[in-house]
Amino acid sequence: MRWDALAKEDCSLARTLAVIGDRWTLMILRDAFLRVRRFEDFEASLKIARRVLSERLALLVEHGILAKVPYQERPLRHEYRLTEKGLELYPALLALVHWGDKHYAGKNGPPVLHRHLECGHEFRSVMTCSECRKPVAARDVAAIRASRSRSRRA
C-alpha cells in the first residue's frame, strides 16, 4: 500500500497516520508542544533536512493542525502555532511519552516530567472511560464494527 492510499482506508487510525504518522511529523509536534514555533528553531532542534521540514510544516498547516501566523512584517516572518485541532493530539503524544518513560528511560529517569496545573502534582496520564470515568486498559475494551456502513476496521 502506498503512503497516500492510507488516507482512503476506512479506518480512523490509518487516516490519522496518513497525516501525522511519519517519524518527523510527530517530532515536530513534540517541539510544537514545547513551544518551538519558528522554522529555524525546528530545524536546529530536530536536525531535520530543511526540505522535509518545510514539506511537513506545510502539510500540518494544510490540515489545520498548525497555523502559520505572522509575528512581524517587514520583513514578513511567520511562526507555526498549534491550533485547537493540534492541541487535541496531546493525549496521544503524552501517552507515547509515558510509554517511553516507562520502558526506555535511562538511569536518570524520565527527562521531562509533567505537572497538572490544576492540582499541582506531577502526574502520568491515565486513560479513562468517558461514560463511567473508570480507568480502562486494553483488555477491558471490545472493538465493534459500526453496523450501518460497510466499514471494515478501526
Next chain:
Amino acid sequence: MRWDALAKEDCSLARTLAVIGDRWTLMILRDAFLRVRRFEDFEASLKIARRVLSERLALLVEHGILAKVPYQERPLRHEYRLTEKGLELYPALLALVHWGDKHYAGKNGPPVLHRHLECGHEFRSVMTCSECRKPVAARDVAAIRASRSRSRRA
C-alpha cells in the same frame, strides 16, 4: 538526524518513535489489537511488502512488544501476540483513533466503536491525571525538565 539516532536522544518520545514510530509499525499494532496474529494475515490485511513486514515484526519481537509463539509443530508455525508491554500502547493508539474519529470520520461516522466491558457503554478515551483523577487537556500541563541530569526534552 538519522532514524536510528533517534533512539539515543534523551527524549522519551524520540525513543518511543525509534521503535514504533514508522507508519507500518503502528498499522501492524492496530491489527494486533484487532487480533490479527499471523504473518499472512498481516500481509493480506495491510497489503504491506513482505520484506518490510518481516523486518518490522522482528523489531517488535526484539523489543518485547510482540511475542513469537508457536501454535503448531510439524510444520513449525508461529504467531505474533501482544505482550504486556505491547498492550500498554493501547492508550496511545486509542487516543490516535479517537482523534481520527473526530476529525476524519466519513459521513457514516467512525467505522469502529469501542465498548468498555466493565460498564457496557460505548466510550471515548479521556485522559485524566493520575493524581487528582480529573480530565487533563494540553493547556493544563507544564513540562518540567528533570533537574538532576543534563536532560534536554520530553
Next chain:
DNA sequence: CGTATAAGTATTGAATTAAGACTCATGGTA
C-alpha cells in the same frame, strides 16, 4: 557595500520501500 538573519527552494547521492519472484519444509492427494 558587505554581512547577517529568517525562511525557504534546488540538487544530488544514499537509504528505504513496493512489487513480485523465489525458497524451504511439510502435508495432502491422485
Next chain:
DNA sequence: TACCATGAGTCTTAATTCAATACTTATACG
C-alpha cells in the same frame, strides 16, 4: 511417487523518500 498447496519467509530490482549541503530572496545593520 509426482504434484500441488500452505505458511513463513528471503531476494532482486525499480521507484520513492531522505540527508546534506548549496543557493535564493527580502530586509536590516554597521
